[in-house]
Each structure stands twice: as C-alpha cells, then as structure tokens.
Amino acid sequence: MDFKKLKMMGLALSMGAMLAACSGSDEGETKKETAGDSKEPATSEESKKINLAYVEWDTEIASTHVVGKVLEDLGYDVTLTPLDNAIMWEAVANGEADAMVAGWLPHTHASQYDQYKADLDELGENLAGAKIGLVVPSYMEDVNSIEDLADQANKQITGIEPGAGIMAATEKALTEYENLADFELLQSSSGAMTVALDQAIKNEEEIVVTGWSPHWKFASYDLKYLDDPKGVYGGEETINTFARVGLEEEMPNAYKVIDAFHWTSADIEEVMLEINGGVDPEEAAAKWVDENTEKVAEWTKGIE
Structure with a gap:
C-alpha cells in the first residue's frame, strides 16, 4: 500500500478531530517529509533516515517526540508521522513506517494487535501502569x-x-x-x-x-x-513498542534505542504538561532530554 495514501486516509479520518484538538499537530513533526521518502534501501552502512508513526493522543505525542529527539541527537534524519490509530498499526506492519511506541495493551488496542501482531517485531513495554x-x-x-x-x-x-x-x-x-x-x-x-x-x-x-x-x-x-464492576475497561495496561520486521538488521543502532526506551508516568506527564501549557512538542521533548541525561544514556548505551 502506498504510504502517501495511507497518510492521506489517516488525516482524512481524523480531520474533524484535529480541527478541535488543542494538543498535537503537524507542527510537532521533526521533519516535514513524506513517509515514502523516510527510508532508503539497505546498504552496508546503517540508514540514517527513520520514520516513527504515532496516534495524536497526548501520551503518544510526548513519547514519540522524545524518542525522535534522542535519535536526532544521534544523527538520524527523523520523520514523525501522525496517523489514525488503525492506520498507524497497519503502516508499521506493512513496513511503511519504521516503528511506533504507542501500542496500548492488553485491552485498548487488542483488535489491532490481534490483526497485525504476526507482521510486527514486538519490543515490549515502554511504560507500565x-x-x-x-x-x-x-x-x-x-x-x-x-x-x-x-x-x-x-x-x-x-x-x-x-x-x-x-x-x-x-x-x-x-x-x-x-x-x-x-x-x-x-x-x-x-x-x-x-x-x-x-x-x-x-x-x-x-x-x-x-x-x-x-x-x-x-x-x-x-x-x-468510576469503578467498573463488570470489568469492561480491563485492568492495568502497558504502552508498548513495535517495529517493522527487518529494522533490527537494517538499522541496528536505531533499533537499540527504540528497544531500550522505557520511562515512567512521572516522566511522560512532565512532557505532556509542558505541551499542554503551550510549549511546542519538539521543544518540550528537547527540554526533557536535556534534563534527563542519565536516563537517555541508558537508552543509548553501547551506541557509537
């Protein structure tokens, strides 16, 4: 499936919501590129272009911009692509996007996970609770x-x-x-x-x-x-990271960062509060990265 069409579909599905939303917009993209240009054919050297897909929820705007900033500081040409939830999963599964850190399990995204998990590289949770x-x-x-x-x-x-x-x-x-x-x-x-x-x-x-x-x-x-005695909403969830199949072999250092990414509710809420207060997502992410060098060093350990 052509990714430009995917993105247009996602934007069309969410256009009404995006007009009303007070957080998350294309202003937060690290690079204004089409996703089709975000990856180069594999060579002997690791590609430096990477595309991260995300759904425009406050949590995912914060987490994706932080990961994007860390990769950017390592010299990657990062594109952040907002998509409709279902299309985000499809894009990574099809290899049209490289990764996402926005999978809520086991309940919220259960249907998308069941549909696409066979075509995804599952890296585990990046936030608990x-x-x-x-x-x-x-x-x-x-x-x-x-x-x-x-x-x-x-x-x-x-x-x-x-x-x-x-x-x-x-x-x-x-x-x-x-x-x-x-x-x-x-x-x-x-x-x-x-x-x-x-x-x-x-x-x-x-x-x-x-x-x-x-x-x-x-x-x-x-x-x-509100208490949920019938258990419709399930219990505690985790937010999980997924990559396209083949990313580890083609972009091993970027894969290491994405795989190592893990933080707490206090971390993500700090970034979300900044964004909600009017700070551009890219600036809020950069500030958090600058102020949390020890945690970032854990994510980038062993990367030259």
Missing part, C-alpha cells in the same frame, strides 16, 4: 461507579476519536450496563474532550468523559475514575 475508563470530576460525589450513573451530564459521555480502543470499550459499556442504555457516546477528539472537561469544571457542571492515564489532566484537575 496505564489505565482507561470513565472519568468524572471529584465534586460529583454521588457518582463513584459506572453503576451510579443515572441522568448525569444529560446522559452524555464525551469521547475522543472514533476507532480508538477506549471508544470501543465505552460502546461495549453502553450495552453491558443497563443504566447506560439511554446514554449517548459523543465522538470528539482527545483535545476537544479536555476542552469540554475544562469548561465543565470551571462552571462546576456535571460531565462524564472517556479517560486514560498517564495524562496531564489528572495533574491539572481533581478527577476520579
């Missing part, structure tokens, strides 16, 4: 479980991009929980969802949103996850 679920402001004191929802927030749940794993889980929740039968799941974007959350909190209004952590909103607002 992730979680998804329904989230409300803590001042909604009478709501602590999904089963407590009745007519709050006009029976609406503010979601993110269609096709996201948390949206599929929430659609399932609408059928699993009888009290949610009349609730409506609003398609939006991660940025538009946080705008709606901010406005509701400023007015002390009721709101129910699809939430995940790590995310800067938990540091900015007093929020709580």
